[in-house]
Amino acid sequence: MISRPVSRPTARRPYVLTIPALVVIAVLFLFPSVYNVVLAFQKLTPYDLPSDAEWVGWDNFESIFTDPEIGSAAFNTVFWLTALTVVVRLVLGLALALLLQSRVLHRWRLRGIARTLVLVPWMVPPVVAVACWKWIFDANTGVLNQFLVSMHILDKGEAFLAQTSTAWWAVAAIVVWRELPFVVIVFMAGLQSIPQEQYEAAALDSAGRRQSFRYVTLPHLRPVMIVVVLMTVIQTFNNFVYVWLTTGGGPGTYTQVLATQLYSSAFVSNELGQGAAIGIVMTAVMGVFALVYLRVTSDREGRSA
Amino acid sequence: MTADVTTKAAGRAAGEEQVVRRDRDRRRARDLLVIVPTSLILFVLVFPVLWMVLTSLRPTTALAARTPWSQYFDGLGFGAYGRLFSGSHFGRYLLNSLLVSAVSTACTIVLACLAAYGLSRFRFRLRGTVLAVVLATQLLPFVVLITPLYIALGEVGLLNSYVGLVIVYVAMTLPLAIYLTLGYFNTIPVVLDEAARVDGCSTVGIVFRVIFPIALPGIATVVVTTFIATWEEYFFASVLMTSDDLKTVQVGLSSFFGEYASDWGMIMAAATVSTIPTIVLFSVVQKRLVAGMAAGSVKE
Numbered sequence: 001m002i003s004r005p006v007s008r009p010t011a012r013r014p015y016v017l018t019i020p021a022l023v024v025i026a027v028l029f030l031f032p033s034v035y036n037v038v039l040a041f042q043k044l045t046p047y048d049l050p051s052d053a054e055w056v057g058w059d060n061f062e063s064i065f066t067d068p069e070i071g072s073a074a075f076n077t078v079f080w081l082t083a084l085t086v087v088v089r090l091v092l093g094l095a096l097a098l099l100l101q102s103r104v105l106h107r108w109r110l111r112g113i114a115r116t117l118v119l120v121p122w123m124v125p126p127v128v129a130v131a132c133w134k135w136i137f138d139a140n141t142g143v144l145n146q147f148l149v150s151m152h153i154l155d156k157g158e159a160f161l162a163q164t165s166t167a168w169w170a171v172a173a174i175v176v177w178r179e180l181p182f183v184v185i186v187f188m189a190g191l192q193s194i195p196q197e198q199y200e201a202a203a204l205d206s207a208g209r210r211q212s213f214r215y216v217t218l219p220h221l222r223p224v225m226i227v228v229v230l231m232t233v234i235q236t237f238n239n240f241v242y243v244w245l246t247t248g249g250g251p252g253t254y255t256q257v258l259a260t261q262l263y264s265s266a267f268v269s270n271e272l273g274q275g276a277a278i279g280i281v282m283t284a285v286m287g288v289f290a291l292v293y294l295r296v297t298s299d300r301e302g303r304s305a
Numbered sequence: 306m307t308a309d310v311t312t313k314a315a316g317r318a319a320g321e322e323q324v325v326r327r328d329r330d331r332r333r334a335r336d337l338l339v340i341v342p343t344s345l346i347l348f349v350l351v352f353p354v355l356w357m358v359l360t361s362l363r364p365t366t367a368l369a370a371r372t373p374w375s376q377y378f379d380g381l382g383f384g385a386y387g388r389l390f391s392g393s394h395f396g397r398y399l400l401n402s403l404l405v406s407a408v409s410t411a412c413t414i415v416l417a418c419l420a421a422y423g424l425s426r427f428r429f430r431l432r433g434t435v436l437a438v439v440l441a442t443q444l445l446p447f448v449v450l451i452t453p454l455y456i457a458l459g460e461v462g463l464l465n466s467y468v469g470l471v472i473v474y475v476a477m478t479l480p481l482a483i484y485l486t487l488g489y490f491n492t493i494p495v496v497l498d499e500a501a502r503v504d505g506c507s508t509v510g511i512v513f514r515v516i517f518p519i520a521l522p523g524i525a526t527v528v529v530t531t532f533i534a535t536w537e538e539y540f541f542a543s544v545l546m547t548s549d550d551l552k553t554v555q556v557g558l559s560s561f562f563g564e565y566a567s568d569w570g571m572i573m574a575a576a577t578v579s580t581i582p583t584i585v586l587f588s589v590v591q592k593r594l595v596a597g598m599a600a601g602s603v604k605e
Contacts, residue, residue, distance in 0.1 A: 014423040014424070014432070025480065028476030033445065036450070039452060099342065108340065119587075127537070128576040131558060150374075185595055240540050241540065263448075263451070263544075
């Protein structure tokens with residue numbers, strides 16, 4: 001029996017193992033990222049061959065900073081889609097995490113069921129979440145309008161997603177609903193990692209409930225909070241589904257965000273270069289958050305090692 | 306416990322009994338301060354899903370009219386599901402999604418296992434760079450990739466093709482899969498690899514015959530997260546798969562909003578069906594998944 005050579009050169013082996021994965025990542029992340037930069041300086045429609053592209057210099061970027069519609073999309077992305085929903089998620093998430101940790105639920109044997117139920121929105125695909133809420137918000141037969149009318153709060157049903165006074169609140173409600181469980185889970189894990197002795201010590205120093213929250217809980221949660229903020233900001237800022245499938249950026253362009261603007265520019269107005277330029281601005285903004293995130297996480301890895 | 310308190314109290318003076326009872330009532334009142342708000346929030350979180358299922362079971366005629374609350378559960382049935390599978394292409398969308406998600410997941414797992422093994426067992430010069438690249442891709446906004454990917458896939462004729470979407474999904478899910486798999490592989494002693502190598506097993510053999518089975522409980526989590534991520538994906542699928550025959554479940558469901566806007570029963574039936582795989586898979590690995598997510602963000 002001829003056995004294979006026992007000592008093959010092992011120096012090449014790690015590369016052989018990791019190369020297939022790296023090729024896929026390079027072809028689908030690195031190449032498009034670089035090509036996206038090239039595109040941002042070109043004028044091209046989806047029906048042209050890439051070789052027909054016309055070089056237009058900084059035109060695509062210039063129109064980003066002069067077009068008032070893109071300006072309002074940027075504001076909507078930062079304020080309505082991201083800042084508002086992240087703040088609400090933080091506050092509600094912390095409150096709910098504290099409630100779910102409380103001894104009362106444990107005493108009533110409700111903790112297990114409560115912790116399972118809190119995950120439900122997270123198990124629902126985002127498109128399904130949108131479908132559910134579109135039905136709940138329906139102007140004529142939606143349950144929310146039926147409820148509000150039967151309580152005499154409204155005279156007749158409102159199309160919450162189709163009018164400027166309510167559209168953003170409705171979209172934000174969907175984002176918060178679907179993305180809240182993640183925040184709750186992380187906060188619960190953060191709360192569990194606080195040593196009980198610190199609360200006992202605080203109690204010895206005759207700290208009240210409010211004081212031990214202020215001086216024990218919050219400081220311990222700060223690192224967790226920073227990570228949650230960074231992760232949710234990065235995810236939400238780039239999100240396309242919620243706005244696109246609820247309002248489509250409307251009424252008019254009232255709820256347009258950068259992600260939907262990118263899509264509209266590239267695939268509705270057929271200006272691929274414009275879409276690419278918006279993408280670069282988005283990447284640059286989120287790049288700052290991503291770098292902070294990498295700093296924060298690698299710092300902590302370093303300390304734990 | 307309550308009975309105990311009461312018997313003790315019964316033996317004491319009437320005044321003391323009153324104090325004990327008042328304390329108990331106070332505690333119960335305080336408990337309600339936790340239980341009531343928690344239940345309210347949980348109800349709001351769960352309600353849309355219950356409402357989706359209920360709507361999918363209600364008769365069409367009832368949905369069109371304003372129904373008194375007392376008659377909401379009258380005449381429940383599976384009519385909407387019948388319309389969904391006989392009157393639309395939803396069955397086709399389901400098959401498309403199953404195929405794309407299953408193949409993508411299989412490819413991702415194979416590539417992730419190989420790469421994770423290389424990163425776990427060898428200290429080579431570019432190891433740090435590889436890990437950094439893998440992590441960085443997680444932070445790159447996917448929306449940004451769509452324009453160049455659309456052109457590139459069009460150039461090589463992979464628009465409106467399962468292969469094109471599978472490649473995109475593998476790339477999308479691979480980085481996280483590598484990270485998670487690496488974590489599981491690191492916990493497996495190297496002695497096992499050495500023993501297998503002495504027995505003449507090749508490196509790929511070691512990965513799939515020795516390490517993979519041991520890490521399987523952990524890898525199950527990776528399989529589930531990968532499958533769910535591709536099953537739930539909407540953006541790439543909607544841009545890259547435009548022909549009706551090739552739509553995935555999520556894209557198909559979203560197209561119902563316009564097409565069957567008046568038949569909410571059928572839309573909710575489609576929504577329910579497309580949630581079932583996620584819920585089932587999620588429940589299987591829920592504990593591990595939640596623990597992993599939490600540990601990843603909280604680890605100090």
